[in-house]
Amino acid sequence: MVDVKFPDVGEGVTEGTIVKWLVKEGEEIKADQAVAEIETDKAIVEIPSSEAGKILKLVGKEGDVIKVGSTLASLAVPGETVKKPETGAPEKPTEAKPAEAKLLEEPTEVKPPEVKPQERPAEMPGRALAVPSTRRLARELGVDISKVKGTGPGGRITDEDVRKSTVTEAKVEVPQAPETRKPEAAPVEIAPEIKALEERIPIKGIRKTIGERMVLSLFTAPHVVSMDEADVTELVKLREKEKKMAEEKGIKLTYLAFIVKAVTVALKQHPYLNASLDQKKNEIVLKRYYNIGIAVDTPEGLMVPVIKDADCKSIMELAQVSEKLADEARTRKIKLPDLKGNTFTITNIGSIGGIFSTPIINPPDVAILGIHRIRDMAVVIGGEIKIRKILPIVLSFDHRVLDGAQAARFMNTLIEHLKDPDLLLLDGV
Amino acid sequence: MSVDWLSILDAQGNVDESLEPELDTETLEKFYRTMVLTRMYDDKALKLQRQGRMLTFGSSLGQEATAVGSAFAMKPDDWFFPAFREHGVQIARGIPLSLLYIYWMGSEDANLTLPPKNFPVAIPVSTQVLHAVGAAWAAKLKKQNIASVVYFGDGATSEGDFHEGMNFAGVFKTPTVFICQNNQYAISLPREKQTASKTLAQKALAYGFEGIQVDGNDILAVYSVTLAALEKARSGGGPTMIECFTYRMGSHTTSDDPTRYRQAAEVEEWKKKDPIKRLRIYLEKKGIWDQSREGAMIKEITDEVEKAVKEAESYKPVVENMFKYVYADMPLHLKEQMDELQGFISKRRGDESG
Ligand SMILES: Cc1ncc(C[n+]2csc(CCOP(=O)(O)OP(=O)(O)O)c2C)c(N)n1
Numbered sequence: 001m002v003d004v005k006f007p008d009v010g011e012g013v014t015e016g017t018i019v020k021w022l023v024k025e026g027e028e029i030k031a032d033q034a035v036a037e038i039e040t041d042k043a044i045v046e047i048p049s050s051e052a053g054k055i056l057k058l059v060g061k062e063g064d065v066i067k068v069g070s071t072l073a074s075l076a077v078p079g080e081t082v083k084k085p086e087t088g089a090p091e092k093p094t095e096a097k098p099a100e101a102k103l104l105e106e107p108t109e110v111k112p113p114e115v116k117p118q119e120r121p122a123e124m125p126g127r128a129l130a131v132p133s134t135r136r137l138a139r140e141l142g143v144d145i146s147k148v149k150g151t152g153p154g155g156r157i158t159d160e161d162v163r164k165s166t167v168t169e170a171k172v173e174v175p176q177a178p179e180t181r182k183p184e185a186a187p188v189e190i191a192p193e194i195k196a197l198e199e200r201i202p203i204k205g206i207r208k209t210i211g212e213r214m215v216l217s218l219f220t221a222p223h224v225v226s227m228d229e230a231d232v233t234e235l236v237k238l239r240e241k242e243k244k245m246a247e248e249k250g251i252k253l254t255y256l257a258f259i260v261k262a263v264t265v266a267l268k269q270h271p272y273l274n275a276s277l278d279q280k281k282n283e284i285v286l287k288r289y290y291n292i293g294i295a296v297d298t299p300e301g302l303m304v305p306v307i308k309d310a311d312c313k314s315i316m317e318l319a320q321v322s323e324k325l326a327d328e329a330r331t332r333k334i335k336l337p338d339l340k341g342n343t344f345t346i347t348n349i350g351s352i353g354g355i356f357s358t359p360i361i362n363p364p365d366v367a368i369l370g371i372h373r374i375r376d377m378a379v380v381i382g383g384e385i386k387i388r389k390i391l392p393i394v395l396s397f398d399h400r401v402l403d404g405a406q407a408a409r410f411m412n413t414l415i416e417h418l419k420d421p422d423l424l425l426l427d428g429v
Numbered sequence: 430m431s432v433d434w435l436s437i438l439d440a441q442g443n444v445d446e447s448l449e450p451e452l453d454t455e456t457l458e459k460f461y462r463t464m465v466l467t468r469m470y471d472d473k474a475l476k477l478q479r480q481g482r483m484l485t486f487g488s489s490l491g492q493e494a495t496a497v498g499s500a501f502a503m504k505p506d507d508w509f510f511p512a513f514r515e516h517g518v519q520i521a522r523g524i525p526l527s528l529l530y531i532y533w534m535g536s537e538d539a540n541l542t543l544p545p546k547n548f549p550v551a552i553p554v555s556t557q558v559l560h561a562v563g564a565a566w567a568a569k570l571k572k573q574n575i576a577s578v579v580y581f582g583d584g585a586t587s588e589g590d591f592h593e594g595m596n597f598a599g600v601f602k603t604p605t606v607f608i609c610q611n612n613q614y615a616i617s618l619p620r621e622k623q624t625a626s627k628t629l630a631q632k633a634l635a636y637g638f639e640g641i642q643v644d645g646n647d648i649l650a651v652y653s654v655t656l657a658a659l660e661k662a663r664s665g666g667g668p669t670m671i672e673c674f675t676y677r678m679g680s681h682t683t684s685d686d687p688t689r690y691r692q693a694a695e696v697e698e699w700k701k702k703d704p705i706k707r708l709r710i711y712l713e714k715k716g717i718w719d720q721s722r723e724g725a726m727i728k729e730i731t732d733e734v735e736k737a738v739k740e741a742e743s744y745k746p747v748v749e750n751m752f753k754y755v756y757a758d759m760p761l762h763l764k765e766q767m768d769e770l771q772g773f774i775s776k777r778r779g780d781e782s783g
Pocket of ligand 1: 514552553554555581582583584585586610612614615616677681
């Protein structure tokens with residue numbers, strides 16, 4: 001029997017997630033045939049078997065995280081008599097180490113001269129051992145890397161170590177659902193897909209990142225939510241009027257474009273909302289550039305592409321850029337730089353539903369604006385009931401940086417500009 | 430001043446007859462076989478790496494015409510200085526596949542200057558440019574009738590070493606052929622971020638010699654241009670820079686994920702320009718090649734590759750070799766280090782058995 005191992009597939013890789021099994025237990029495979037797709041922090045890679053044979057056992061489920069060096073699958077090579085897997089007990093790990101396991105182990109048998117620990121070059125005091133990508137991760141998660149204990153080779157700090165140390169600060173346990181169980185001896189063969197009473201979806205990729213970032217945000221920034229309404233009757237008229245013209249230029253003139261513009265105008269007047277908090281130095285960083293993140297619902301989860309220098313763009317340009325970015329995010333064509341650098345974020349929940357919400361701030365921002373669906377509402381104006389177009393808006397802000405009054409003033413400016421879009425002409429650059 | 434562009438065999442396998450080089454059947458078959466061998470060698474290396482049997486490896490998928498075409502234009506006696514993606518040149522120059530695998534498996538033994546005139550892989554980007562110009566200058570001073578060929582990527586043209594080498598070659602009119610494999614990326618950095626120049630070949634004009642651009646996926650064009658540049662070099666005409674316009678179809682190395690920085694559509698476009706496919710069409714049109722010959726060749730190459738892997742994996746590195754390869758005569762300080770290491774190893778062996 002031969003084990004197919006998960007080897008070190010890229011410099012510094014320590015673990016990976018099983019994305020997909022490409023073979024089944026019992027299947028005959030060829031040498032060099034791919035057994036599984038594994039996602040590491042570098043790439044999604046296919047792991048081929050070094051030998052031909054029959055797959056006896058696949059170790060782990062899709063979504064499982066496995067360490068470099070661990071066994072992925074065991075294989076009966078041709079000519080080998082195999083105990084029937086269904087009768088035998090599941091292989092114990094000790095059994096999976098046959099004496100004649102060759103190939104993978106052999107080259108390392110030639111023992112290199114061992115370097116005694118004290119002969120290693122002395123590390124610089126205080127400098128944590130970690131690769132640049134791990135350092136960056138720590139920076140992004142706001143973790144002080146010098147305080148993290150490394151579990152990698154030679155005490156190296158791994159991404160996992162960094163992630164763990166954020167979780168210990170705000171320990172969130174994923175609730176343990178009971179084991180998936182199939183109903184015992186179902187009398188009639190029901191459609192196989194509804195056999196399982198529960199389904200387990202592994203948390204990975206974007207889902208995992210969202211979780212980590214949201215935990216970090218909600219557990220470090222004291223959130224306050226302020227809710228309001230904007231009368232956008234005039235804005236609706238304006239958009240209706242210009243929609244055609246935009247269409248002719250191939251541009252979908254969205255409300256979002258107007259809102260982004262109004263937001264940049266309001267941010268300029270209320271600079272503390274376009275800011276971040278440098279906790280280490282205990283300083284508020286006011287930003288004189290306006291990069292607006294747009295939360296986009298994608299099949300894999302929420303993504304936030306960023307419109308760079310939104311204040312310098314016309315409403316038409318904003319419409320165009322935001323559609324393009326959203327599109328790229330949905331089709332996963334988006335480039336990494338377009339997902340970074342936000343100074344303020346807008347989440348557009350309106351297109352799907354709900355009247356109000358309490359969005360979580362997108363780090364490193366200090367505030368996030370949620371916009372909802374525009375509805376016809378009865379409004380009292382000058383003692384008379386009028387039907388107006390009303391846009392509910394919410395603002396979550398970080399109370400360490402902002403107070404309610406500042407937030408309300410920002411909202412007022414924003415509402416003013418949404419109510420009277422002519423102002424955008426005057427105030428917008 | 431301008432830079433010429435040469436292409437002879439287009440992506441559909443149509444040939445420009447006015448430029449078609451006169452090559453006999455045997456040579457054309459050799460071109461084709463070596464390109465396919467290179468691709469299969471590459472593919473096997475990637476699999477070995479994913480099985481934990483090889484270290485980091487950079488594939489040359491898509492660049493086979495550049496490598497093989499230029500290699501066959503060289504004479505065995507011309508100097509060859511590779512970067513790290515010249516598997517096709519190494520194979521065409523007769524370096525055993527097993528030795529190439531041994532190197533990428535991490536054995537320093539295989540990183541040696543092989544007779545007649547093959548330099549080892551240079552990982553530090555662009556350093557080999559200086560070596561190649563030095564070798565060419567030496568050949569000129571010795572009045573040897575040979576040239577020196579150096580390979581490097583588009584990224585290498587931003588290194589100081591490249592510019593020093595180019596400048597020196599221009600001033601001293603050394604018999605150097607600079608072959609830039611412009612595969613459009615230096616890891617994730619696209620070609621347009623590498624330099625504001627329209628072409629890479631035009632850098633040669635600044636140093637006072639000829640630069641030419643060639644379709645790097647067209648083996649006939651690469652071969653013809655390199656042949657002419659080498660003849661010019663050997664007959665005292667000085668250096669030439671050839672920019673082979675090609676595409677790195679795979680990842681930079683096994684540690685890289687190109688989907689993070691380039692679009693699938695771009696890769697699809699380049700797939701249509703495959704260098705092997707177009708040569709095969711050309712050979713089929715000439716009646717030299719068919720399906721049955723293809724099948725037989727693939728089988729033969731598969732065996733050849735598997736045999737090389739077996740040899741490579743049964744190889745036991747010789748520690749002393751890493752001291753031996755750097756200088757023609759080992760200097761004293763290296764000898765001391767080697768003796769010390771040998772003493773250490775034999776002592777350990779004694780400890781273990783006793
Ligand atoms: C002096 C130096 N700097 C950086 C590196 C890391 N590195 C390895 S390959 C590479 C990019 C080389 O790009 P290019 O010259 O275009 O060649 P390609 O990889 O595309 O074949 C870099 C930056 C290195 N090996 N040497």
